[in-house]
Amino acid sequence: MSSTTAWMVVGATSALCFSIKLFGYYVPERWLAHPRLQRVNALIPISLLSALVVAEGLVSKTSVVIDHRAAGVAVALGLLFAKAPFPVVVVGAAGASALVYHLH
Amino acid sequence: MTDERRQTVRDALSVAVTVGTYGVAFGAAGVAAGFSVLQTCLFSLLTFTGASQFAAVGVMAAGGGAASAIATASLLGTRNALYGLQMAPLLRAQGLKRVAAAQITIDESTGVALAQSRRGVHAMRLGFWITGGGTFLFWNLFTLFGALGAKALGNPASWGLDAAVPAAFLGLLWPRLTTTFLRVVAITSMAFALVVTTWLPAGLPIIASVVVAIALGWGER
Missing domain, CATH: 1.20.5 (Single alpha-helices involved in coiled-coils or other helix-helix interfaces)
Known part of the structure; x- marks a missing residue:
């Protein structure tokens, strides 16, 4: 850039x-x-954030790649299911990803 | 200060401090994506809407173009217009005060303000200004810490910063998935983004996922 x-x-x-x-x-x-505008507008953040999870966690350039980042996202998902607060989720994901990155 | 007033201030400050500290994740993400410390801090001062900021640096980090980054961030920010619509008759702010109110109109300030409705319009105003102003202060402070920290650390992947960004998006998404329908929208959007990844230029699958929101939000349910 x-x-x-x-x-x-x-x-x-x-x-x-x-x-x-x-x-x-x-x-x-x-x-x-307008109800339709309100309905679509309420869904836009959900669609964009979902796509961003995929694009940042599972994609490299224009191909789907499972690497150290996927490990981080998997840990984040587990922590969210366990009702962990946001900072714990982010730090946990970073830690798991860094670990896999260095083991590789 | 009455007890109720004190309770509103306490609610507002706890949200402001908690959310403000997340700024450290944005600061790190901005620098990891290739923005300078100054540019990363300007995002928090001038854009000041978390998901949009993460999206702008996220699309650039994913190799997307500037137009795609700007458009994705702006679309994520459209909900703030609807918040402004709700806040305008409540705040009745004019001139510069209205400009300041607009800048701090985000999920958190609107959320705390609306949550004070049973305490009356003064509590709602108080909740809005303290949550918005406090979040602005802490978010910017912690963005600076995160940006300086990431700059000192070097290679983002070595510290897991490249995974911290999708984790942050997942963390922002999670509390919004309050119904089965919204979870279906999220999973459909993820599947859509994965499928179109191989045949769209980098960064475009993100903004293209808006078609899922339009398709599923079009009809009544």
Whole structure:
């Protein structure tokens, strides 16, 4: 990633995310009140976060790869089932992944 | 200060401190993805919506293009507009105060504000400002710690930082999966992303998964 690309991502993401927040304070309520829009909007974070888990944990470039990261994600899943708090989940996943990375 | 007021402040501060410390994971993820410490900190100051920030650096780390990163992060941020819609009549903030309110309109500040509804509108306002302001403070502070820490550690894979990012996404996703239908949406989206990975450019499967949200959210259920 070039420095220009990095700055563009930081700048554009920040500008758009802030504009979206401010938009909510100015838009007439009926514009966003459509039930279909609300239903889809509620599902968007779930779809994107799910895809991000896969893309970050099981994919390298454009192929599906099971490596040390998958071990980390598996441990994270187990910790979430055990109702562990967020920091424990993240640190547990990192620890498991690092362990597999070094054993390999 | 009345007992109820004190309870609202306590609720707000506990959320702000807990969520704020997660900033350390974002700081580390930003640097591991190839952003500088300054750029990573600017994300937390200016973007200030956790899932979108993780998405922007996550798509870049996955080899995606800038447009894909920006679009994915923005789509994840659209829910904040709906929060603003709920908060606007409650806060009645004008001018610069409204700009500040918009910037701290996130899952946590809206959640705490709405949870105070039985304590009245003043408690809701108090909950919003303290949760939003407190989270902003701690999130930025811990982003800096995480970014400096990751820079000092070096190779991200050696410390498991490359697995910490998908784990963070899973941790953000988990509390949202409150019904069977939402779990079906999550599993379908994961399967969809896996299937399209081999024939879409890197980074695109993430934003493409929105079609699952549209398809499953279109009809009434």
